[in-house]
Amino acid sequence: MSIQKYTRTPSWRHTALAAALSLNFADAAMAQSNASGAIFGRVTEPGSHVKIQNLDTGFSRDISVEADGRYRAGSLPVGRYKVTLQKNGNAIESRDNVQVNVGSGTDVSFTVATAGQAKNLESIHVTGTVLPAIDVSAVDSRTVLTSEQLQKLPLARNVTAAALLAPGVISGDSRYGNVASFGGSSASENQYYINGYAVTNALTGLGFTSLPYDAIDQQQIYTGGYGAEYGRSTGGVINVVTKRGGNRWKSGVGTYVIPQYLRDSPRSIYYTDGRLYQSRGDNKSSSTQYTGYVSGPLIKDKLFFYAAGDFTGTSGKTVEPITTPQQVSYDSKATKWLAKIDWNISDNHLIELTGLSDKTSVDSQVYKYDYAVGRATDYLGSDKTKNFDSGPGSAPGGDVYIGKYTGYLTDDLTVNALYGTSKTEHVRNLAYASDPNCPWILDARDGAGRPIVGCGLVNRTVLGKGAQDKTSGWRLDAEYKLGSHSLRAGLDTQTLQSTAGNEYEGGYRWIYKDAGEIRGRPDIVPPPDALYMVEKRLFKTGATVKVVQAAQFIEDHWQISDRWMAYLGLRNEQFKNLNGAGQVYVKQRHQLAPRLGVTWDVFGDSSFKLYANAGRYHLAVPSNVAIRGASASTYYSEYYAYNGVAANGEPLNLAPLGSRFYLNGEDGVTPDPRSVAAQNLKAYYQDEYILGFDKAINSNWSFGAKATVRKLKSSIDDFCDDRPFKKYADRNGIDISNARIAGCYLFNPGQSNEFLVDISGKGNYVPFKLTKDDFTTPNGVAFPDLKRKYYALNMYLEHQFDQRWYGRVDYTFSRSYGNSEGQLKSDIGQLDPSVTQDWDAPEIMQYTNGPLPNDRTHQLKAFGYFQATPEWLFGANLAVASGRPKNCIGLDPVDSIGYGASYFECNFKPSPRGSKGRLPWTWSVDMNAEYRPRWAGNEQPLAFTLGVFNLFSKKQVLSVIEVGENSALNPKTGLPSQNIDYLRPVAFQTPRYFQLGARYDFSL
Structure with a gap:
């Protein structure tokens, strides 16, 4: 929160500051649509109301103060507002540049000391952005970046680059394009x-x-x-x-x-x-x-x-x-x-x-x-x-x-x-x-x-x-x-x-x-x-x-x-x-x-x-x-x-x-x-x-x-195995010699599932209620949970x-x-x-x-900007992360489903997920500078910018080929032959x- 200026005497500064900092949790502020925000607060001046006006469009709302002293204005377009406490048509106190952020609530409360003592005065006027350090109205985890921050930070000019500033967000696999993974989820699970x-x-x-x-x-x-x-x-x-x-x-x-x-x-x-x-x-x-x-x-x-x-x-x-x-x-x-x-x-x-x-x-x-x-x-x-x-x-x-x-x-x-x-x-x-x-x-x-x-x-x-x-x-x-x-x-x-x-x-x-x-x-x-x-x-x-x-x-x-x-x-x-x-x-x-x-x-x-x-x-x-x-x-x-x-x-x-x-x-x-x-x-x-x-x-x-x-x-996901149907048919005496069984079915992995099977090949569908045991193979391999x-x-x-x-x-x-x-x-x-x-x-x-x-055990992110002078601004962004796990995917000694090199096994031995170590740590530093010359005008409308991304040009490996064996056996040894592409890099950090x-x- 930043309060730049107060009118009246120094004795009023303490009171106004207390009003701004109190930020009492007076009302719920999260109930607004996903393209708007809210202003709420508490007023202890009886018979008053609050006027909220957008400083850019003139849009305004007059909100009545309830008997318990609370008020709230929801579904407000994001932007800058002036909030004024009024009584009998007179302004008692106002705040300028109240920023409303998307999905957020901004508390603007008017306390007894401020409102009560102001009865005999024209008004108290506070300018600056009233932005509480803690949004006590929120139960979610969110990061909000304003256009001002997007301009001042060294970011590639796209939405994903900005999203990667949020904690727990990493880049998805490069083979999926410029997308992000949130909280361990795959990169296709976002909205x-x-x-x-x-x-x-x-x-x-x-x-x-x-x-x-x-x-x-x-x-x-x-x-x-x-x-x-x-x-x-x-x-x-x-x-x-x-x-x-x-x-x-x-x-x-x-x-x-x-x-x-x-x-x-x-x-x-x-x-x-x-x-x-x-x-x-x-x-x-x-x-x-x-x-x-x-x-x-x-x-x-x-x-x-x-x-x-x-x-x-x-x-x-x-x-x-x-x-x-x-x-x-x-x-x-x-x-x-x-x-x-x-x-x-x-x-x-x-x-x-x-x-x-x-x-x-x-x-x-x-x-x-x-x-x-x-x-x-x-x-x-x-x-x-x-x-x-x-x-x-x-x-x-x-x-x-x-x-x-x-x-x-x-x-x-x-x-x-x-x-x-x-x-x-x-x-x-x-x-x-x-x-x-x-x-x-x-x-x-x-x-x-x-x-x-x-x-x-x-x-x-x-x-x-x-x-x-x-x-x-x-x-x-x-x-x-x-x-x-x-x-x-x-x-x-x-x-x-x-x-x-x-x-x-x-x-x-x-x-x-x-x-x-x-x-x-x-x-x-x-x-x-x-x-x-x-x-x-x-x-x-x-x-x-x-x-x-x-x-x-x-x-x-x-x-x-x-x-x-x-x-x-x-x-x-x-x-x-x-x-x-x-x-x-x-x-x-x-x-x-x-x-x-x-x-x-x-x-x-x-x-x-x-x-x-x-x-x-x-x-x-x-x-x-x-x-x-x-x-x-x-x-x-x-x-x-x-x-x-x-x-x-x-x-x-x-x-x-x-x-x-x-x-x-x-x-x-x-x-x-x-x-x-x-x-x-x-x-x-x-x-x-x-x-x-x-x-x-x-x-x-x-x-x-x-x-x-x-x-x-x-x-x-889908499974592509007809053996569970044969197992169920044998147990229940169902003839499926003419059945039309699909190559693959969508199902809920790790659970019992019920399917309809055309047992005659002519549209005679019969329910097959497959238990987890039915999915177990003849040699005892079962689906895990x-x-x-x-x-x-x-x-x-x-x-x-x-x-x-x-x-x-x-x-x-x-x-x-x-x-x-x-x-x-x-x-x-x-x-x-x-x-x-x-x-x-x-x-x-x-x-x-x-x-x-998408496991990155350690992540460190640091970013910010510094207004060195009215003409010069500098920004920096540091991103550090531990490496991705490595695997060896190869042949199964039986391979009864004919999938070739698709198992977490190598050299006919188990090769559990993540057992081949990690790719190296990655780190990068981005920096930018902005120069706004005063000679261009009082509002400094002209800006020259310079950004350097990955300043130290780190080029660590981000992903590798994890298939370690070829699908065909070596005819001389009868053992799997190594895939020459194994551990070959797929992607590096952008230089x-x-x-x-x-x-x-x-x-x-």
């Missing part, structure tokens, strides 16, 4: 909102539609304990509120340049034996971003406009690995814009209209690359993409439109209504995406000398034509103040629709292997003198699928006394998944999620808070499950002997070995929706418990700690900005362990949320208990780079 509307990736849950960085007014990062209004997340919530226009016309332009010549070179990648895998010294890029905004009143105090845009061009080149030697030169154009209209119909009725767009197009030129001479050679073709260039987790692109109404019907009753839609089209023009003369080639032979390479592919697996995502949804909620209870209830629904599908680039792929026995495929018998053989795989999916999500919630912030508040919430979720034929294959109702919390204002002055909460959080089955699991798909394998290799890497003189094998039963036929998932499938849900405290040392310093425990109670536990202790020390400097330090000790990461499998970078290879059969889950991929910027803000 993202812009102005109250969910913009999460509709297909996989990985990533979100973004917006111009400078359009962010506040970014709220929930890391736990959030209320019943939030659902569909077992990780975290990122909630962005955008800027809006005010009564003053403002505009600004800027440019930010990341020059290639100021980038440090990334590390080249080598096999563990020292041989080069990928030369990356020249894998650099440069980018230039142009920004601009304009805002102001279309009608003063009534109608406001805000618009902003980011236009970014990036160019560079990438040399691919030696196994697919090629060079890709690329140019990308990213366009983001946002426009917002705010209409204050009256002080009691507000309407907001938001439109935003996030689109990226990339033009690439592909060349062969000669590693012997270190340069590109023959031109291969071009690759043009739109809205899916940035990796699987980026969910790039899309147009989003949101409309919201807020009605302050009475002092006690507020209504909010919202409707939104979005659409993202994914377009590709790849010259050889389906060219059979350019198949995908993979050489998995052991010690065969120079590897066999193909014609040079870009993405291996590509999206089919017509790929797009669409969402639509609405929400309605009302809050009502009833005595000591702040009640809120609401309902919402959202429909997510995706048209998606994948196929191998080139139509199919060839995998060269050592000749030998293939576990689970006795029909594969190579010629006796053959050293090698080749596998041909074809993979093709495509469908339009939907997820319909609905929820209702009710919550009560109950002010038990001045010092105690209880939060009581209940959320009821419904999920419905539809396949490509429009048929429902999973339906979940009455998923009840209680949320309970309590806070204790220990001294009654908001200087020391103890709080605790417990809650349950549900997550829907993502849409992508239906693409393969519930819709028609084709995936088969064929083996051949061969003699010779063509110039494009394709084998010659083929001789079939064995028969065609449909993997996972994917034979191109749409499965009956009754045969896709277990009956009465339980939702994916997690329980969470938090206990913590916050303590103000003085008006600037505060510290605190909290303990968090999370436990995944129910998961959804589901286990994912996360516990953490976080401690922090924070210094509020006092016109000079701001700083915060967080240390988190945490453990994330169990036998399932959740919806993803970062061990192998598998991008199939809820249908990973985990749980496909009991054997694959042996030895899987241990530290999970040092600089960002130069200039910005000019002006009034029109």
